[in-house]
Amino acid sequence: MNKNSILYLLFILLFAGACSGTKNLPEDELLYTGATVKVEGDATPKKERKALKAEFEAIVRPKPNSSFLGFRPKLFVYKIAGTPKKQKGFRYWLKTKVGEAPVYYSKVDLEYNKLVLQNHSENNGYFNTRTAADSTRHGKKAEANYTVIPKRQYRIREIKFPQDSTILSTAVRDTKNRTLLKKEEGYSLTTIKEERLRIDARLKEKGFYYFNPDYLKVQVDSTVADHQVDLIVKVKEETPALSQTQYRINDIIVYPNYSINANSLVAASASFVKHNDMTIIDNENLFKPRIFDRTLYFKKDDLYNRTHHNLSLNRLVNLGTFKFVKNEFKVADTIGNYLDAYYYLTPLPKKSIRVEVLAKTNSANYTGTELNVNWSNRNVFKGAELLTISAFGGLEVQVSGVNNGFNVYRFGTEANLVWPRLITPFHFESSGGFVPKTKATLGYEFQNRTKLYSLQTFKGSFGYLWKENERKEHQFNITEITYASPQNVTPLYQEQINANPSLGKVIEKQLIFGPTYSYTYTNTMEKRRINSFYYKAGLDLAGNIAGLATGANLEKGDTIKVFSVPFSQFVKVENEFRHYLKLGGERQLASRVIAGAGFAYGNSNEMPFIKQFFNGGTNSIRAFRARSIGPGSFDGSTTTNTFLADQSGDLKLEFSTEYRAKIYDIVKGALFVDAGNIWLLKDNPDKPGAKFSKDFLKEFAVGVGAGLRFDFSFLVLRTDLAFPIRKPYLPEGNRWVLDQVSFGNSSWRNENLVFNLAIGYPF
Numbered sequence: 001m002n003k004n005s006i007l008y009l010l011f012i013l014l015f016a017g018a019c020s021g022t023k024n025l026p027e028d029e030l031l032y033t034g035a036t037v038k039v040e041g042d043a044t045p046k047k048e049r050k051a052l053k054a055e056f057e058a059i060v061r062p063k064p065n066s067s068f069l070g071f072r073p074k075l076f077v078y079k080i081a082g083t084p085k086k087q088k089g090f091r092y093w094l095k096t097k098v099g100e101a102p103v104y105y106s107k108v109d110l111e112y113n114k115l116v117l118q119n120h121s122e123n124n125g126y127f128n129t130r131t132a133a134d135s136t137r138h139g140k141k142a143e144a145n146y147t148v149i150p151k152r153q154y155r156i157r158e159i160k161f162p163q164d165s166t167i168l169s170t171a172v173r174d175t176k177n178r179t180l181l182k183k184e185e186g187y188s189l190t191t192i193k194e195e196r197l198r199i200d201a202r203l204k205e206k207g208f209y210y211f212n213p214d215y216l217k218v219q220v221d222s223t224v225a226d227h228q229v230d231l232i233v234k235v236k237e238e239t240p241a242l243s244q245t246q247y248r249i250n251d252i253i254v255y256p257n258y259s260i261n262a263n264s265l266v267a268a269s270a271s272f273v274k275h276n277d278m279t280i281i282d283n284e285n286l287f288k289p290r291i292f293d294r295t296l297y298f299k300k301d302d303l304y305n306r307t308h309h310n311l312s313l314n315r316l317v318n319l320g321t322f323k324f325v326k327n328e329f330k331v332a333d334t335i336g337n338y339l340d341a342y343y344y345l346t347p348l349p350k351k352s353i354r355v356e357v358l359a360k361t362n363s364a365n366y367t368g369t370e371l372n373v374n375w376s377n378r379n380v381f382k383g384a385e386l387l388t389i390s391a392f393g394g395l396e397v398q399v400s401g402v403n404n405g406f407n408v409y410r411f412g413t414e415a416n417l418v419w420p421r422l423i424t425p426f427h428f429e430s431s432g433g434f435v436p437k438t439k440a441t442l443g444y445e446f447q448n449r450t451k452l453y454s455l456q457t458f459k460g461s462f463g464y465l466w467k468e469n470e471r472k473e474h475q476f477n478i479t480e481i482t483y484a485s486p487q488n489v490t491p492l493y494q495e496q497i498n499a500n501p502s503l504g505k506v507i508e509k510q511l512i513f514g515p516t517y518s519y520t521y522t523n524t525m526e527k528r529r530i531n532s533f534y535y536k537a538g539l540d541l542a543g544n545i546a547g548l549a550t551g552a553n554l555e556k557g558d559t560i561k562v563f564s565v566p567f568s569q570f571v572k573v574e575n576e577f578r579h580y581l582k583l584g585g586e587r588q589l590a591s592r593v594i595a596g597a598g599f600a601y602g603n604s605n606e607m608p609f610i611k612q613f614f615n616g617g618t619n620s621i622r623a624f625r626a627r628s629i630g631p632g633s634f635d636g637s638t639t640t641n642t643f644l645a646d647q648s649g650d651l652k653l654e655f656s657t658e659y660r661a662k663i664y665d666i667v668k669g670a671l672f673v674d675a676g677n678i679w680l681l682k683d684n685p686d687k688p689g690a691k692f693s694k695d696f697l698k699e700f701a702v703g704v705g706a707g708l709r710f711d712f713s714f715l716v717l718r719t720d721l722a723f724p725i726r727k728p729y730l731p732e733g734n735r736w737v738l739d740q741v742s743f744g745n746s747s748w749r750n751e752n753l754v755f756n757l758a759i760g761y762p763f
Contacts, residue, residue: 022140024079030105030137034064035113035144043152044126052121056148059120060113065103074100097665105142110135117148125187125229126150127222154187157228168208168235168244172216175202187229192218199233204306207246209329209339215239242331249302250338252278256287258326258344286347288382294421295319295435298341304329314433316345319420321384323348352376358394368408370394386418406452412445422464436466453507454487463516473520483565484510484610501686505609506646511565512608514542524580534578540611543569543603552603560603568608572598574652578763586662592763594654599681606682612648613678615701618758620654621674623703623722625754630678633689633699635729649678651692653700656763660709668709672720675702677728689729698735702726703754709761720756 022031037056039049065075078099084092110133121129130149135142159181162169180195200213219232235244272281275289277300295315297308309327316325324346332338356372372392380387393411419438441461448454463477486507497504518538523529546552547569552560559566574596581589598607617626628636631649654676663669677699679692689699705722725738742748 025102025140026104028106030140030142032062032064032103032105032108033138033141033143035060035146037117037146037148039148039150041149041151044150048153049150052126052148052150055120056117056146059116060144060146061116062103062107065100072100074098075102078102105135108135108142108144110144113144113146117146121148121150123189125154126152127154152227154222154227154229156181156183156185156187156231157224158183158230160230160232162233162235166244167246168203168211168239171203171206171208171246172199172233172235175199178202181231187220192231195233201306207248207303207305208243209247209304210240210242210245212243215243245337247304247329247331247337247339249298249300249304249341250332250335251340252296252298252300252343253340254278254280254292254296254343254345256280256282256292256345256347257284258324258346260346286379286382287384291319291384291420292343296343304339311433312343315435316343318433318435319384320386321347321378348378350377350379352378368394368396380417384420386416388416388418390414407450408447409450410445410447412443412457414441414443416441422466424464432467432469434467434469436464438462438464448488451490452493453489455507456485456487458483470525471521471523475516475518477516479513480516481513482510482610483512484508502684505606505648508609509565510608510610511562511567512542512611513546513567514540514544516540530582532580534576534580536576538572538574540570540572540598542572542611543567544571547602550603554603554605566603568600568611569602569604570598570600570607570611572596572607572611586668588660590658590660590761590763592654592656594652594676596652598650600650607648607650609646609648612650613652614646614648615652615654615676615678618718618720618756619762621656621676621701621703622672622705622720622756622762623674623724623752623754624701629676629701630699630728631687631690632677632679632692632696633728633732634687636687647678649690650681651679653677653696658762663708666711668711670707670709670720671705672707672722673702673704674722675700675726677701698732699728700726701728705754707756716760718756718758718761720758720762722754722756723752 025031035057037053037060039053039056041049044052065072078095078101081091081095081099084095086092114131114133118129118131121131128151132147134145134147136145159176159179161173161176163173175198178198180191180198185191195218196213196216199216200211203211215236215238217234217236219234221230221232222228224230272279273289274280276293278289278292278296280287280289280292296312297315298304298312302308313325313327316322322345324344326344328342328344329339330342332340353376354372354374356374358370358372359368370392371394372390374388374390376389377387379385391411391413394409396408396410417440420435421438422436423438439462441459443457443459445457445459446454447457459480459482461477461480463475463479465473465475467473486509489507493503493507516539518536520534520536522532522534524532524534526532543552546560546562546567550560552558552567552569554566561567574594576592576594578590578592581591583589596613598611598613600607614627615621615629616624620626621629627646627648630636630647634647636647654674656672656674658670658672660668660670677696679696679699680687680690681692683691701724703722703724703726705720707718707720709719710717723741725741726735727737728735730737740748741752
C-alpha cells in the first residue's frame with residue numbers, strides 16, 4: 001500500500017469516527033443508536049406480527065440521530081458548529097437548522113416505552129399481551145431492545161345502538177348505517193374514538209348544537225364468545241339537557257363594522273336595518289344588506305346544522321372584504337329550542353396600495369426587472385365589490401446569445417372589477433362555501449423590442465368564476481376581446497420577414513373575441529393522499545357566432561373585417577393532467593401530460609400567433625430554449641442567423657416526470673425527464689417537416705436534467721440544469737444524441753447545457 005493510499009484510508013477512518021458521533025461524548029453518556037422490537041409468539045399470524053412490529057417501532061421514543069450508511073452527518077455538523085455567540089448568523093443557523101443535537105441513552109425510559117407498547121397492544125384488541133425491555137451496549141453506543149408477545153386479537157361480534165325513543169337516542173341510532181365499527185374486524189380503541197366523533201358530527205347536522213362526543217360511551221363486553229366482543233353505544237346519563245335538545249335558528253344579527261372595542265356593539269345597536277330574516281347593525285352604512293342575504297346560509301326557523309354554519313363563515317371570509325370573521329350562537333330568550341345567530345365582522349381597510357419590484361430571468365437568456373403599482377378598493381359600491389387598478393413597467397435584456405442588444409421594454413395598465421355574485425338574467429344558486437363571482441377586465445400594454453418593432457395590445461373580458469367545492473372550479477368568460485396592433489416596424493425586422501415569412505405573424509394586426517371556459521379539478525390539498533391529481537381543461541371559441549352570422553369564408557374570399565381588421569375564427573382545446581405519487585418521507589414522483597389542439601376556419605386561415613402553442617423553457621421542456629422546439633422536425637435556428645424566431649404550432653403534446661427528494665433542510669433536489677413537440681395542421685412551405693403526421697412520435701424532443709429547489713416558505717427558488725438527449729430536427733435515425741454527451745467538452749456544453757432559473761415548481 002503506497003503512502004497516498006494510507007493517508008486516504010486514515011482520512012476515511014477519521015471522518016467516519018467524527019460522523020459516527022461518539023467522539024468527545026460526556027464521560028457518563030452513551031450515544032443512543034435506536035431501538036429493536038421483536039414480536040414473538042404463535043397466538044397471532046405472521047402477517048399480523050409483521051404489521052405490529054412496524055407500528056411498535058414507530059411509537060418508541062426518543063428517536064435516534066439520523067444516519068446515512070452508518071454516518072451521522074447532521075450530528076457532525078452540530079459539533080463542528082461549536083457554540084454560537086449570538087442566536088443569529090451563519091453559525092447559529094448551521095447548528096440549529098442543519099445540525100442535530102446528540103441523543104443520549106440517558107434520555108431513554110425503558111419502562112415507559114414498555115408501557116406504551118403494552119397499551120398499544122391492548123388498545124388494538126391484543127389483551128393480556130406480555131412485554132419486556134432491555135438494552136445493549138457497544139463501546140460508546142447503546143440501543144434499546146423490546147420484546148412483545150401478543151395474544152390472539154379480539155374481534156367485533158356485534159354493534160348495538162341505543163334503543164329508547166328519546167329524540168337524542170333516535171338521532172344516534174339513525175347514524176348506524178355509516179358506522180366505522182364493523183363486524184369481524186379487530187377491536188380498536190382508535191376506531192371507537194373516531195366513531196364517537198362521527199356520531200357527534202352527524203348530530204351537529206341535526207340541530208344538536210351543544211352536543212359533545214364526550215357524552216357518548218362505548219361499552220365493551222368481552223364475555224360473549226371466545227376472543228370476541230360486543231360494542232354497545234350509549235348516551236351518558238349525565239348528558240346536560242342543552243346537549244339533548246334540537247335547535248332551530250331564531251334571529252340573525254350581523255355587525256358588519258365590528259371593532260374589538262367593547263363599547264362598539266352598544267354604540268352600533270342604536271342604528272339597525274331589518275332585511276328579510278336578518279338584523280343588520282351598521283351605523284356607518286358601509287354595506288348593502290343584500291350581501292349577507294347571498295352569503296349566509298341560515299334562514300329563520302332552519303334546523304341548525306354544522307355544514308351551513310361552516311359554509312357561511314367560509315363565504316364571509318372568501319368575500320375578501322373582512323379582516324376578522326367571528327360567529328356566535330346563543331339560546332334565544334323569547335322562544336324555546338331556538339338559537340340567535342350573531343356575526344361579528346371586522347372590515348379590512350377599504351383602500352390600499354401595493355408596490356412591487358420584481359427581478360426575473362428566462363431560459364432565452366433574458367434578464368430584467370419590473371415595477372408594479374396596484375391600487376385596490378374593497379367595497380367600491382357597498383356590495384363588497386373589489387376594484388383593482390394596476391400599472392406596470394419593465395425592462396428585459398439579453399446578456400449573451402442571438403438576441404443580444406434586442407432589449408424589450410414594456411408598460412401598461414389594467415383594471416379589474418369583481419362582484420361577489422353572478423350578474424346574470426337568470427337565477428343561479430351556488431351551494432358551496434365559495435362565493436360565485438363576476439369579473440370584468442380592461443387592459444392595455446405597450447411592448448417595444450429595440451431595433452425590431454413595437455406592439456400595443458388592448459384587452460377586455462367579462463365572465464364568471466365559481467367553485468363547486470375546494471376541488472372543482474369553473475371559469476366562464478362570456479367574451480374575451482384582444483386587439484393587437486404593431487408600430488415602428490424597423491427595416492431590420494422587415495428584412496427578417498423577407499427571409500422568414502413566418503416572423504410576419506408576430507406583428508399582424510389581430511382582433512380576437514369570443515367565449516372561453518376552463519374547468520379545474522384538484523385534490524392536491526389533501527395531504528394524506530398517496531396519489532393526488534390536478535386536471536385543467538380549457539376551451540376557446542373565437543369568432544364562431546360572428547363567423548356564422550356573417551358567412552365569413554376566407555377560402556372563398558369572403559373575409560369579414562371589424563374596424564378594418566379581420567377577426568380571428570378558431571376553436572382551441574387544451575388539457576393538462578398532473579399526478580403526484582408520495583414515495584415516503586419527503587420523496588415524491590410528479591408527472592404531467594399536456595395535450596392541446598387549435599383549428600382555424602371560416603374567417604381565418606391559421607391560428608393567431610398569441611393563441612398558438614409553444615414548447616421549451618423553464619416550465620416546459622427544460623433542455624431547450626424557450627419557444628425553440630419544432631414544429632415537428634423543422635429546425636427554426638437555420639432560417640436566420642441574426643434573429644431567433646418564436647416557433648409556434650397548432651397541436652401540442654408534452655410529457656414530464658420529475659423525482660423530488662429532500663436533500664438538506666430547505667434544499668430539495670430533483671431529477672427529471674421532459675419530452676414533447678408542437679406541430680402544424682397544414683403544410684407550410686417555409687417550414688418543411690412541421691405538419692402533423694402518423695410519425696409524430698418520431699419527432700419528439702427529449703431532455704433530461706437535475707435541479708435544486710430552495711424552499712423559503714414564502715417562495716420556492718428553482719434552478720435546473722438540463723441537456724437534450726433527442727433532437728427532432730436531426731435526420732431520422734440520428735435524433736438520439738445520448739452517445740454524444742460529453743460534459744468535459746466545452747463546445748458540447750455551450751451548445752447543449754441549458755440553465756434555468758425560476759420561481760416555483762414547474763408543475
